[in-house]
Amino acid sequence: MTESVLQNEKALVVFSGGQDSTTCLFYAKKYFKDVELVTFNYGQRHDSEIEVAKQIAQEQGLKHHVLDMSLLSQLTPNALTNHEMEISNNEDGIPNTFVPARNLLFLSFAGALAYQIDAKHIITGVCETDFSGYPDCRDNFIKSMNVTLSLAMDRDFVIHTPLMWLDKAATWELSDELGVLDYIRNNTITCYNGVIGDGCGECPSCQLRQRGLTQYLERKGAK
Numbered sequence: 525m526t527e528s529v530l531q532n533e534k535a536l537v538v539f540s541g542g543q544d545s546t547t548c549l550f551y552a553k554k555y556f557k558d559v560e561l562v563t564f565n566y567g568q569r570h571d572s573e574i575e576v577a578k579q580i581a582q583e584q585g586l587k588h589h590v591l592d593m594s595l596l597s598q599l600t601p602n603a604l605t606n607h608e609m610e611i612s613n614n615e616d617g618i619p620n621t622f623v624p625a626r627n628l629l630f631l632s633f634a635g636a637l638a639y640q641i642d643a644k645h646i647i648t649g650v651c652e653t654d655f656s657g658y659p660d661c662r663d664n665f666i667k668s669m670n671v672t673l674s675l676a677m678d679r680d681f682v683i684h685t686p687l688m689w690l691d692k693a694a695t696w697e698l699s700d701e702l703g704v705l706d707y708i709r710n711n712t713i714t715c716y717n718g719v720i721g722d723g724c725g726e727c728p729s730c731q732l733r734q735r736g737l738t739q740y741l742e743r744k745g746a747k
C-alpha cells in the first residue's frame with residue numbers, strides 16, 4: 525500500500541478510544557484524505573470509554589459517529605457489560621468478556637454507515653495475535669465479512685486490519701512510527717476498571733498492554 529494510492533479516499537475507523545483503535549485512527553490519518561470515526565455504545569463497563577473516545581475525536585478534529593448498540597447487553601450476560609462480574613477465562617479459554625458475534629454486528633453497522641458517508645475503506649483494530657479467542661476477530665472472518673458487505677450493498681468496500689498480525693509490542697512500535705506513542709499511552713483507555721492511560725495495572729487488559737509496552741521499550745533501548 526502506498527500513500528499516493530489512498531490519499532484521495534475516505535476511511536471510516538471503528539473506534540473505541542482504546543490503544544488499538546486509536547493506533548488505527550492515526551494510521552488512517554496518515555493514509556487517507558478523509559477520516560471519520562464510529563464508536564458503538566453498548567453499555568460498556570465504564571461510561572468513561574465513550575467520553576474518552578469523544579475527547580480524542582475532538583482533539584483530532586475528526587467527525588465522530590456514536591451509535592447506540594445497547595441491545596447487545598440483552599443478548600448475553602458477560603463481564604464487559606455486567607459490572608458485577610469478574611473478568612476471567614472460561615473453561616474453553618475464551619474470556620468471559622466475549623459477546624457472541626459482537627464484531628460481526630459492529631462491522632455490519634460500520635458498513636451501513638460507510639455506505640451512507642461514502643467511505644470505501646473501513647479500518648478496524650482487530651488482532652488475531654492477542655485475541656484469538658474471539659472468532660469474529662480472526663483474519664478469515666474479516667475477509668469473509670469484506671465479501672459479505674460488498675455483496676450486501678453492491679459497493680467495493682475494503683476492510684483494513686493494520687494490527688491483525690501484530691502483538692502488543694509491535695502495536696506500540698507502530699504507534700511510535702506514527703509519532704504518537706506518548707499520546708496513545710496517556711490518552712487512551714484499555715483498562716477494564718476504567719482507568720485512563722497506564723490503567724489500574726491489575727486487570728488482564730492492563731497487564732497485556734503493559735507487557736507489550738515494556739517489551740517494546742526494552743527492544744528499542746537495546747537497538
Ligand SMILES: [Zn+2]
Pocket residue numbers: 714715716717718719723724725726727728729730731
Ligand atoms: Zn486495568
